Amino acid sequence: MKWMPYATALLSISPIVAHSAVYLSAEQAQKLMFPNLALKKIPIHLSEDQLKSLKKSSGIFYPFKADQVYKSSDGGWLVIDQVLGKHEMITYAVALTAKGAVKQVEILEYNESYGGQVRDAAWRQQFVGKTLSLPVALNKDIKNISGATLSSKHVTDGVKRILQFHHLVLATLTV
Numbered sequence: 001m002k003w004m005p006y007a008t009a010l011l012s013i014s015p016i017v018a019h020s021a022v023y024l025s026a027e028q029a030q031k032l033m034f035p036n037l038a039l040k041k042i043p044i045h046l047s048e049d050q051l052k053s054l055k056k057s058s059g060i061f062y063p064f065k066a067d068q069v070y071k072s073s074d075g076g077w078l079v080i081d082q083v084l085g086k087h088e089m090i091t092y093a094v095a096l097t098a099k100g101a102v103k104q105v106e107i108l109e110y111n112e113s114y115g116g117q118v119r120d121a122a123w124r125q126q127f128v129g130k131t132l133s134l135p136v137a138l139n140k141d142i143k144n145i146s147g148a149t150l151s152s153k154h155v156t157d158g159v160k161r162i163l164q165f166h167h168l169v170l171a172t173l174t175v
Contacts, residue, residue, distance in 0.1 A: 020111045023119065024093075026068060026080055033078055033095035033104045039070040042175055050168055058161035060154070066165070076103060077170050083158040085112045085151045092155060094127075094162040100171060102130045105159060115148035118155050127159050132167045136160045 024032065030039050044066040046054075054064050060083060068080035075098030082089045088111035095103040105124045110116050117123065126142050135141045138156045145152045 020088075020109070021116070022109045024106055024108045026093075026108070029080065029093040029106050029108055030070065030078060033093065033106065034072045034074075034076060037076075038073040039078060040175075042069045042071050042173070044069050044169060046169065053168060054161055054164055057164040058157050060157050060161050064161060064165065066169075069170070071173075071175055074098065077166065079162050079165065080108065081158055081162060083154040085110070085115060085154060088112050090118070090151060090155060090158075092158060094159055096162070096166055096170075100131055100163065100166040102127045102159065102163070104128065105155075107155075110151075112151065115145075115151040117145045117148045118151045120145075123152075130159070130163065132163045136163065 046064070046066055051064065055061055062082070062084055064081065066079075070078040072078065077096040077098075078093060079096070080091065080093045082091050084090070089109075090107065090111070091109035093106045093108055095105075097103050105127045107116075107119045107124075110119065123143070123145060127136070130136050136156060136159055138144055138153045142152070142156050
């Protein structure tokens with residue numbers, strides 16, 4: 001058929017449609033997770049050893065930037081981080097108490113076309129109260145979400161990374 005080369009050419013230049021949604025900005029997450037409290041951005045510079053430790057403990061090899069870390073006036077912490085979903089990055093925020101327990105987890109930006117169930121409040125609620133001394137593992141104490149397996153795993157690993165970050169760095173800061 002003579003039209004086949006043209007159809008192939010048209011299909012090869014057609015745009016790939018991606019789904020992207022921003023649910024909360026960093027400022028909105030701050031107000032939601034620490035209402036009526038002042039937050040101060042804390043500059044953090046991680047050593048190579050600290051970065052290696054975070055990679056090893058969480059299993060996440062995407063670099064941890066530590067460029068959005070905030071301390072609340074009640075001693076709590078807000079850390080904004082990114083993990084890979086299946087193909088695209090998921091931006092999420094973890095609020096920690098002064099003692100390092102998870103207070104809240106929010107998904108700020110989700111760029112996959114499916115798997116957005118990690119935004120469900122009931123699923124995110126499973127992290128509340130978790131500390132570094134408690135297990136944070138998918139299919140053990142954190143339920144998997146069918147159709148969002150990679151996003152579930154990577155957000156779970158990300159929360160684990162934030163708990164380790166608190167233990168390694170934040171708990172020792174005098175700010």
